[in-house]
Amino acid sequence: MKQAITACLLCGNTLQPVRSWWQLLSNQLAPTLCEACYSHFAPAQTDALFTYNEAMKAWLNQYKILGDVQLAHSFRTELARALKTTAIIVPIPVHPAKLERRTFAQVDMLLDCAGIRYTHYLCKVEDSTQGLRNRAERLASANPFTLAPNQSATGKHFIVFDDIKTTGTTLRQACEILTQAGAASVKTFTLSASEL
Template identity: 30%
Template sequence: MQCLICHKAIRVTWPLSYLMLPSRKEIPPICEDCQSGFYKITTAVACPKCGRRQASLKVCSDCEKWQLHSTYHYANHALYQYNEAMKAYMHTYKFQGDYQLRHVFDTEFPHFIESFQGFDLVVALPIDPTTWTTRGFNQVLGLMGSLKNSAILQMNRAQEEKRQSQKKRQERLKTGNHFQVDVEYRQQIENKRVLLIDDVYTTGRTLRHAAETLYDQGCGCVESVTLCR
């Protein structure tokens, strides 16, 4: 099998015990060298509000600013750091459209999502119609593997507007809210606990817009999980 990222052959040593059993050891989707480029975030050294890796458990300066203007509960949990290896992965997966790369994390990420108990609905952030046309897939759904997604949110963004990935930080923070709850679900989500899923938490503007939209429609609690921060 070839590594999905560098395309080198993955060599797996099979212990004799595996040859004696009907089950077989699962071959990883990427090689050890590529895997070593991704760094996990541990909760012991992460901001409790956004999941950013840091030296303490204090709320980071970005989240302190958000709290000055927020009246609702919200927290994000991230699995990996957004470093150079992750940036390169996202570029190839999302913007070059290599859909096979969803398999790099489509086992580990769903397990991470499932570790957060007590939520009624798991909701992948939707993409706008223009992105569907150009990219052909929702990258978040690809990362979720076989997890059930509740498609309660819709995104409507003007075709000529820049995507978040094309904006600088201050432009991202000033972006308007393009989310709305599907009319069929508006009564069904009242007092529900919702776990939003996205690929990258950058400034938090997009996820917070989604959370605000859900709270406005009566949700009882909204948090999020992202692959990286």
């Protein structure tokens, strides 16, 4: 049995349990952020849950860079609702060398905490971080992805999921691989997106 989260994952304040018939009957996940912390995240106007603002930048830094894996639970309800689909969810993969350094696959963990099924159709063959490149370098970079061994994309519908979209290069490159492999459709969705 999973232990209930009783304190806000960001500020540590005690979470007030929301008790309603709808929540009980709908099997909705309990909140993991207090209303004050949650209010700092701005809803996105794109194919993302949130805009990449200062609150999201700080959250991603604490989650990915500092390794605060409990934060993966922060937006589980919103992700579960947004990714309720019959399409195959494909997380952007982490290069094995980066996974060894970081010790967890941040995109997979977001999906796991939201109870979303996914399949690794892609492998990352280049250990690069798009965030360390400028816009021109990102747009000109070679495709770092390949189709995973023993996977067939022919005729299938996909949603490629990542934690952040800045220039869109990573998502575009991932979609190219699936499209070239015969996918019927490929859409994208991210936790956060910068407004270009």
